[in-house]
Amino acid sequence: xxxxxxxxxxxxxxxxxxxxxxxxxxxxxxxxxxxxxxxxxxxxxxxxxxxxxxxxxxxxxxxxxxxxxxxxxxxxxxxxxxxxxxxxxxxxxxxxxxxxxxxxxxxxxxxxxxxxxxxxxxxxxxxxxxxxxxxxxxxxxxxxxxxxxxxxxxxxxxxxxxxxxxxxxxxxxxxxxxxxxxxxxxxxxxxxxxxxxxxxxxxxxxxxxxxxxxxxxxxxxxxxxxxxxxxxxxxxxxxxxxxxxxxxxxxxxxxxxxxxxxxxxxxxxxxxxxxxxxxxxxxxxxxxxx
Numbered sequence: 001x002x003x004x005x006x007x008x009x010x011x012x013x014x015x016x017x018x019x020x021x022x023x024x025x026x027x028x029x030x031x032x033x034x035x036x037x038x039x040x041x042x043x044x045x046x047x048x049x050x051x052x053x054x055x056x057x058x059x060x061x062x063x064x065x066x067x068x069x070x071x072x073x074x075x076x077x078x079x080x081x082x083x084x085x086x087x088x089x090x091x092x093x094x095x096x097x098x099x100x101x102x103x104x105x106x107x108x109x110x111x112x113x114x115x116x117x118x119x120x121x122x123x124x125x126x127x128x129x130x131x132x133x134x135x136x137x138x139x140x141x142x143x144x145x146x147x148x149x150x151x152x153x154x155x156x157x158x159x160x161x162x163x164x165x166x167x168x169x170x171x172x173x174x175x176x177x178x179x180x181x182x183x184x185x186x187x188x189x190x191x192x193x194x195x196x197x198x199x200x201x202x203x204x205x206x207x208x209x210x211x212x213x214x215x216x217x218x219x220x221x222x223x224x225x226x227x228x229x230x231x232x233x234x235x236x237x238x239x240x241x242x243x244x245x246x247x248x249x250x251x252x253x254x255x256x257x258x259x260x261x262x263x264x265x266x267x268x269x270x271x272x273x274x275x276x277x278x279x280x281x282x283x284x285x286x287x288x289x290x
Contacts, residue, residue: 014044015066016261019051019059019080020073027278028071031254034274038267044068053079060100060107069101069261071254077138084109093174094141098253101260110260112253113139117146117222119252120244121198123288126220128198129153134184134211135202136165139224143200144168148175155179156192160207190214198222201233212236224249229281247283251275 018028032046051059056076060083072080077096081087084097085106091097097109121128131152133140136159147155155172157179159165165181172179182188189211193199198220201208205225212232215221219241225231226246234243255266268287276285 014041014068014262015047016044016069016071017047017049017067018071018073019049019056019076021050021052021075023048023050023073026071026073027250027275028073028254030274030278031251031271032071032258032261034277035254035258035267035271036262038270039262039264041262041264044262051076053077056080057083067102069099069257071257072098072100074138081109083107090114090145093171094145096138096141099257099260108260110256111142111145112256112260113142113249114145114149115256116249116251116253117143117200118149119255119288120222120248121146121150123248123252123286124220124242124244125288126198126222126242126244128220130155130196131198131200132156132158132182132189132192132196132218133168133200133202134158134208136161136168137202139202140164140168140200141171143202143222144172144177144179145175148172148177152177154195156182156196158182158184158189158192160184160203184208184211186210186214193218199233201225201231205231208233216241220244222249226250226279226281226283229283245283247275247279247281248285251285 018026029046036044053076056079081091081097086108088110090111091109099110099112100107157168169179193215199215199218200222202224209232216236222244223231223233224246258266272285
């Protein structure tokens, strides 16, 4: 099968999987399995495979023709980008890939994490202009790439590690987006919050809790966490605030991934239902237009 064309009737089974370590928590099987069923892709399967970055190239290269693609989570995203026969422009800039799929020239690499951010914000009707990003790691890099595609006016990066935050600033510059840095102190974040219309938190559980009250008045929040929910950042927001979650991002990145694997449009409503069943979450998960 080549990317962009659906498998012919009566074709042999097709397989896909998520690679990561640990991977037992991944919700990708719920998304893609629901999508395969809704699209009528009989014989398609999706599984979890425990695999770190060191062993990822060997596993992928040894894959038989029945393998249509892989979702890649931590810690293998850098290895996925490096092994690809063809890398998208996003992957070339970011140096990480969360998607590998068979294409005309072998294994193709894409970063649909960026699509996840874009789709989540657009489906919630968010058009940001001035943005504060908490964190400076790999997820923050995908957020920066998405914000550059959206053409935001200004960006403040407040990371925990000076070196990774500096890397994000450098990335923003290469993407034509002016960025400056801040620390994560309450005083500094309070000063930034008065200037922004969107806060994106890419920090792990608990790391942004001390900023919940400080950021309560910002009009829009994207918190990449989704368990436990609501996070203190989300719970502190005023009644009219638009709040977007990590589940929104996960859902929207999977839509593009599904299309790359199968060559068919993603059955968005069915995939959303599969995700909600798997998590039991009571989150709207707006579809919008992606």
